[in-house]
Amino acid sequence: MKSNIELPYKLLLLVLLTLPFSLWGQKCQMTEKRIAAFDKNPELVLEANRINQFTERWIEENRDLTQSRAVVTMPVVVHVLYLNSAENISEAQINSQIDVLNADYRKLNSNFSSTPNAFQGIAADVEVEFCLASLDPNGNITNGITRTQTTINEIGETSSFYSTAAGGHDPWDNTKYINIWVCNQSDGSLGFATPPGVADPPESDGLCIPSVYFGTIGTAANSQPNHLGRTATHEMGHYFNLEHIWGPEYGGCDEDDFVNDTPNQDTESGGCPTFPNTDYCTTGGNGINFNNYLDYSDDDCMTMFTEGQKMRMLAAINGPRASLLNSVGCSGMVATEDFSSFRNLISVYPNPANEFINISFENKIISSNSSWQMYDVNGKKHLDISISEIKKINVSHLPQGIYYLSCLDYPGVVEKIIIAK
Ligand SMILES: [Zn+2]
Numbered sequence: 001m002k003s004n005i006e007l008p009y010k011l012l013l014l015v016l017l018t019l020p021f022s023l024w025g026q027k028c029q030m031t032e033k034r035i036a037a038f039d040k041n042p043e044l045v046l047e048a049n050r051i052n053q054f055t056e057r058w059i060e061e062n063r064d065l066t067q068s069r070a071v072v073t074m075p076v077v078v079h080v081l082y083l084n085s086a087e088n089i090s091e092a093q094i095n096s097q098i099d100v101l102n103a104d105y106r107k108l109n110s111n112f113s114s115t116p117n118a119f120q121g122i123a124a125d126v127e128v129e130f131c132l133a134s135l136d137p138n139g140n141i142t143n144g145i146t147r148t149q150t151t152i153n154e155i156g157e158t159s160s161f162y163s164t165a166a167g168g169h170d171p172w173d174n175t176k177y178i179n180i181w182v183c184n185q186s187d188g189s190l191g192f193a194t195p196p197g198v199a200d201p202p203e204s205d206g207l208c209i210p211s212v213y214f215g216t217i218g219t220a221a222n223s224q225p226n227h228l229g230r231t232a233t234h235e236m237g238h239y240f241n242l243e244h245i246w247g248p249e250y251g252g253c254d255e256d257d258f259v260n261d262t263p264n265q266d267t268e269s270g271g272c273p274t275f276p277n278t279d280y281c282t283t284g285g286n287g288i289n290f291n292n293y294l295d296y297s298d299d300d301c302m303t304m305f306t307e308g309q310k311m312r313m314l315a316a317i318n319g320p321r322a323s324l325l326n327s328v329g330c331s332g333m334v335a336t337e338d339f340s341s342f343r344n345l346i347s348v349y350p351n352p353a354n355e356f357i358n359i360s361f362e363n364k365i366i367s368s369n370s371s372w373q374m375y376d377v378n379g380k381k382h383l384d385i386s387i388s389e390i391k392k393i394n395v396s397h398l399p400q401g402i403y404y405l406s407c408l409d410y411p412g413v414v415e416k417i418i419i420a421k
Pocket residue numbers: 028029030234235238244
């Protein structure tokens with residue numbers, strides 16, 4: 001449903017500041033955090049309205065684009081902040097979360113078939129994918145994960161989570177990476193995210209999700225009904241400027257999520273309603289879109305974004321979040337100036353390769369104890385090679401794909417190697 005976009009934010013500021021905290025959402029805290037930011041810095045209200053005006057304009061100007069677009073990949077860094085070893089979740093658990101994001105944003109989620117037929121026609125392949133960063137901001141190979149032991153309880157409720165000095169972890173350049181902090185919060189809180197332009201301070205831009213709701217295995221496995229990684233799917237929607245499906249406040253039929261194809265909805269859903277589920281605002285027909293990722297239904301009940309929500313997210317990706325498109329976080333092809341000159345002294349051939357790659361270089365530029373590695377696009381190490389065997393490397397056992405060759409003597413990637421079978 002559409003409405004004037006400036007008015008809701010004015011109402012948001014004026015009305016919500018008078019509400020008792022006990023009425024505020026216990027699950028996603030995006031709204032609460034945004035109100036606090038608006039209250040502290042009213043300039044952010046203007047910025048949010050400016051971004052929403054851009055968004056409406058962008059959607060209007062791009063509504064004739066064909067359905068299928070180039071898929072874009074968003075680089076993610078996960079900062080694990082843990083009080084105890086249980087919260088220091090495994091790489092496998094983190095990967096399970098990335099897998100959920102990639103399925104949900106490509107309409108490849110295994111539970112999509114449970115979407116009511118009436119809504120399947122407006123369900124969107126958002127054509128956005130996510131990768132754990134393979135290069136950190138300094139150009140070093142990374143698995144896209146930082147780990148920090150902290151002593152701060154419920155660090156997600158504090159201003160410490162985005163500060164190394166305060167016991168959390170500084171963000172990686174948040175114009176180039178989506179920062180996700182895995183951070184403890186008070187009981188019942190599933191997490192929050194910052195919509196574009198309203199992070200206060202800017203260092204806090206990103207997502208914050210407790211370990212027990214992050215991914216689908218390990219500590220998340222027993223978190224029913226929030227055990228399927230859909231908290232991050234929901235919060236990532238906020239990060240790309242989606243509102244809750246009932247609107248930016250807490251209910252009522254005058255509220256609007258600024259998306260045309262989502263049925264007007266009074267307030268949050270819970271559990272998993274039976275279709276058709278009508279409410280005070282949508283009293284008949286197909287009812288409300290309770291299986292939308294921006295509702296509060298159970299994880300196994302959430303199945304879809306709408307085409308209208310996709311357009312709003314694409315507007316963010318082509319507007320206030322556009323710098324992410326230029327990130328090399330996932331490409332593995334960044335180099336400093338000094339490093340470029342080093343790379344020019346090395347040749348790697350053949351490339352693409354199948355059985356072997358040969359590396360030739362001037363001995364004087366490599367130390368006698370150097371070691372070399374090959375990583376895949378997810379940052380997983382496949383080869384660890386000592387100097388003695390550096391001239392000819394057997395790659396016949398590697399699966400087809402893109403790999404990055406690095407040398408411990410230098411930061412960054414020496415060469416991108418394609419293994420073709
Ligand atoms: Zn939310």
